[in-house]
Amino acid sequence: MLKSAFDNRQFNHIELANGLRILLVQDPNSVKSACSVTFNVGHFNDDKDCHGINHLLEHMLFLGNHKFTEANAFNDFIATHGGSINALTGTEYSSYFYDVASEYEQQALTHLFAMLSKPLFREVLIEKEINAINAEFLLKQKDDLRRLYQVHKETCNPAHPFSQFSVGNQQTFAPFSPLQLKQKLLRIFERYYQPQNACLCLVSQQPLSVSEKLVRQQFSDWPSNNELSEEPLPALYLEHNLGIQINILPLQKARRMILTFALPQQHSHYRSKPLSVLSHILGDEGGGGLLHFFKTKNWATSLSAGGGIEGSTFKDFNINLQLTDEGIKYTDEVITAIFSYIQLIKENGIETWRIEETATLNQLIWDFPEQAKAIDEACHYSQAMFEYPPHHLIAGDYILDKPEVHLVLQMLEFFCPENMRIKTVTPFVKTTHKAKWYHTPYSVQPIAATRMQSFLSGSWRSSFALPKANQYLPPCQPLNPIVNEFVLPKQIIKENGLDIWYGQDDKFKQPKGDCFLSFDCQAVNEGIQLTTAKRLWVALLNEKLNQKYYQANLAGMHFHFYPHQGGFSLQTNGFSANQLEFCSNLLTQIVAHEDFSDSFSQIKAKQSQGLSNSLLNKPINRLFSKLSVIMQQQNNDPSDVAQAMENLTLDDIPVTKEKLLSQFHLEGMMYGNWTPEEAYRISADIKNFRMKYATCARIHRGIADIRRTKAISYQVECQHSDPAVVIYFQAPDASLKNIALTILTEQLLATPFFNQLRTEQQLGYLVGSGYIPYNQHPGIGFYIQSPHHPAKFLIDAIHLFLQQTVENINQFSHLWESLKKGVMKQLMEKDTNLSMKSQRLWMAIGNQDSTFTYSYRMTQTILDIDFYELKAYLTLLVSRQGFGEAILYSAEPHHVPLSVQTEVITDIKSFKSNSLYL
Structure with a gap:
């Protein structure tokens, strides 16, 4: 193989x-x-x-x-x-x-x-x-x-x-x-x-x-009872199913257009991968590409090429666009531009180097993957065995050893208006039908011959250029020798406002690494207006950086720039060659003045749309989102963020950036295939950068203290009619012992809770529990979403289950040792890839576990806990002695009042302003 x-x-x-x-x-x-x-x-x-x-x-x-x-x-x-x-x-x-x-x-x-x-x-x-x-x-x-x-x-x-x-x-x-x-x-x-x-x-x-x-x-004794014979499948599309426009009215505030081209099956071309080559060209986000052109026209904010349904006899190729309000007015021009770009590819032909570059990128992903969990590996391969012969079973997804230019061009011939389905998904379409089962309003009409012709007569070709060769492909680089002193991350800078850690991976032996830089900024304490502006600034800068470093991302050198409760973070990961310099360049660009005037309205609208759409999430998701807002001091409600977003102007962005950078604490780690000399050199650069700004302490991420005589409750408004409930129990404290007991309690209750309330009582499809720590303070959540029962019924069912479990707790005593072993096994579980290991070590640093022994100490704690301690813990939880309880629910229009006595939260802001924080 x-x-x-x-x-x-x-x-x-x-x-x-x-x-x-x-x-x-x-x-x-x-x-x-x-x-x-x-x-x-x-x-x-x-x-x-x-x-x-x-x-x-x-x-x-x-x-x-x-x-x-x-x-x-x-x-x-x-x-x-x-x-x-x-x-x-x-x-x-x-x-x-x-x-x-x-x-x-x-x-x-x-x-x-x-x-x-x-x-x-x-x-x-x-x-x-x-x-x-x-x-x-x-x-x-x-x-x-x-x-x-x-x-x-x-x-x-x-x-x-x-x-x-x-x-x-x-x-x-x-x-x-x-x-x-x-x-x-x-x-x-x-x-x-x-x-x-x-x-x-x-x-x-x-x-x-x-x-x-x-x-x-x-x-071996599994009997084979019959011969299988299958009737051939008919064509997926008839002639009148192609060359059509489908208009669809969404629930969310979507503005999408999807062009679908119907292609024959692709399994037989797995060694040539013609569609990978086309996706690579059509989806390029650099200058001269389709997406860059659409952004300059303010017609679209994102584009992906290559997805679509696939089967043993068919394959759809999708070009999927997120349109702007302006783009909706110019959909035909958008389509015409896409065909102009397709024509440019046909006229230039497919140079051999493009296929070789795709093959090289595939080889890099294959040689140095972010290895999947064993369960994902098993699932993938059990299906791949139907797709590939045994000798190519492991290689099938990556191998491109039979480059065929004519095959790529042959596939490109299917990219014509007659073979296309246009889907427009916007709130403004007129519809004539309702889809069965999901009641989606839509309409279908054939594309007129004159309109098809107009798609091919565009004059946009001079606006485009095909992607250049990728300059970021990593050089072949030997692995650096391991210095035992750095097998676990070691702090190499500890100064006021700056902590830098460095370590070398001795397990995965890949030419890769991860860099983390986290900024805790004093300004986040100003409140929601500043944190919303921070969110928009990060989105605007990401837009610029994603286009600039699109090819770096393709070549396996990635960056993630994101906001968090204390400020913002920059992470780079992937191939180690040139990554430290890449990270340093990104740091420079974060603080440099950027002109966002060309993209401000687009990105602000995209952010607002995402916040509005979050209100349409299914009830369970909405409840957990509200719970985190209630529990976390620095977390804001999406609807409040959306309101704050509306008031932001372009002038707010540089002001916000200056405020964030005026006082901050910086913590960083590099872990992977770098020498100590490289680490010290880049750390000196970071230190020089840090010295230009004032310092502050780390930002405290407060957790609401709900350990009180009454449970708190909050009713969440949802667009979905299903009642849903989340009941969250906050543990008495965050000691190792209580963390261990909370984890063990959840593990013990998870299976019987699912079996009784989902399988036996049939209260709903979404039924479950989970260990939910907020900033390391332990807790347990139980949830049900039901199409049949009111919220009051679901709350009572959860409480009754917990009460009966306490009364019959001894029935689980025979599972105790295997349960403990299972939890300890998970705690000591090996990292499956370098990024997972880096993330774990970085989290340990964030949690002040500078010896990286948390898993060992937790395992020892669990080992010492006996069944009677868990029994006592669960008894206290159910009677709420020392525990906090939060009940969140979405209800039907005429809901029955809750049967439990609670402190009702009517206004989250008011609740948070009066809360004590752990």
Whole structure:
């Protein structure tokens, strides 16, 4: 199997006698075992009279089998053994994937095989799970992506299964009794859930021979019952589905235009990747490119090229634009400009160096990836086994060893008006139809021949230039020798207002690194007007820098410039060659005077639109957003920020920047493939920069103290009709012991909470819990979003669950040791890539953990906690002795008052001004 010379994983591809194809991965960096199995079946295989049946089957597989009869037995096993589990039903594939603490690898495989070989499909649970799927469907009613997707389905060939409703709901399942649905499920399962129709990937630290023995023991006896024969799929688009304009009315304040070109399947071109080459050219954000042109015209603020739906027989290529209000008036000119640029490519041809550059960029990503988690690796490879032959399974996404100029130009011939679908998504369109299921207003009309002709007769070509060769491709550079003194970051500058740390990576051995610079600015204490102006200044500067360093980003040298509660931060990461100089240049440009007059109105409008759209988020997201505003002293409500944004002018930006830089504390870290000499040299530059400004102390990120006799409550207004609830418990203090107890309590409650309130009581699709620390102060959140029950009912259900859990706590005592082991395993989990390691070390510095021993100390703390201490802790939480409680809810128009006595927050600003802060 072809793999990167820098890949330290080992691979083995085997096929069992029953036809099951297996990829075994020995990954020395993975602390967990992960497995995924993918079947070549999806919603394209739904019964014509029962859309969503494959989605229902995916849900039902978790609800009991002949070996493990209890519903969610597999989920419970994984959750209590340090892992996570999930599944997805796509168009042509369905995948089931999990990770688990490595010592439970064999038991997890036993569960997986039992789930995939003899499911029970109990009729009573079929009825319940339809409610869950219906809740999932209702949850997405106001999701604009889902609503647009449905319009796409209704405007393609109705004979193609893509046009079918994939999710399913009560309406699609209602014509059938539970027994009839069970028969349908069995028929699909027996036909498609066969070993010869499946690919499995197991990622483990174990030697390949051990992994092979495990999977052969488990899956060799899986019987292969039938031969699979598939009817060929019809064309995705009929002639009248192309050369059309589709106008769609969104819920959010979107101003988008998507040009879609219908192409043939691309899997057979994986070694040539013609669309990657075209995406590279069309999506270029530098001077002379499409996006630069649209920005100078004030027609669009962003452009992406290359996405789109894809299947075994079709591929859409999308050019996706975020338009301005001005751009909406000139949509035909925008399209004409795109065709002028396409014509320029055709006239110039595709130079060989462009394909070679794409191949080089692919090779860099392949050789030095940000390695994924084991569960993501497993899921990716189990599907990739259907796409690539075994010898190119690892290389398939990256390899470009057969450059074919004629193939790129051949694909470009599909980029013509007759083969195009224009989607305009704005609040101003006129519509004539409503899409089924999601009720999206839209209209469709053919593009007139004269209009098509006008697209090709534009005079914009002189405004464009094709991208130049990338000057930022990193040179081949050997790894620097490791100095043991710096294997953990060490403080190399400690002065008033300046702390700089430096360390060398000795684990991943990549020519990469991460630099962090964080500014804590005294001016943020002025309030919302300044912090909003700070947000806009950062957005304006990012706009300039993104265009200037677009090619650097492509070549694997990235920067992130972002605001935070204390001020703002600059981070660079990627290849280490020239990165320190890159970071220094960016620092210079942050403080330099910039003229933002050309982009101010565009970026301000984009920021305002994003803030307004946040109000349309689903209720659970809105509640958690409000909770963080209530709890964090320096966090402001998006609606207040939107109001402050409206009043900002161009003159406010330089004033804000000067205020921020007038007094600040600067902390930084560089970690990766740099020598101490390089680190000291760049630190001297940073010190010289720092000395030009006044200093201040670090900004305190206060947390509201809600540990009081009454719970606090706040009703959140939502555009979505589903009632939702978040109940948050603030721990008594932030000691290691209380952090450990809070984490253990949440881990213990997560599975039974989900099983009882989601699976058994069917209160909603979104049901769960989480450990929620605010600036290291521990807490637990419980949440439910329900299409069926009022907020009062959901709050009472959560409180009742907690009360009953305390009363029956001893039923969990047998899980205690494995639960503790799972949490300790997660705490000591190895970093999977260099950036993850750098982020962890940088967070430790921010949390004043200068010895980098937090995980070890926390593990020792957990080790010493016994079950009775957790029992006492949970008892205090439920009775709220020493704990704070916040109840946030969105309610139906005529909601029933809460049954619990609370201190009601009517105005968040007033609450915060009167709060004490930890």
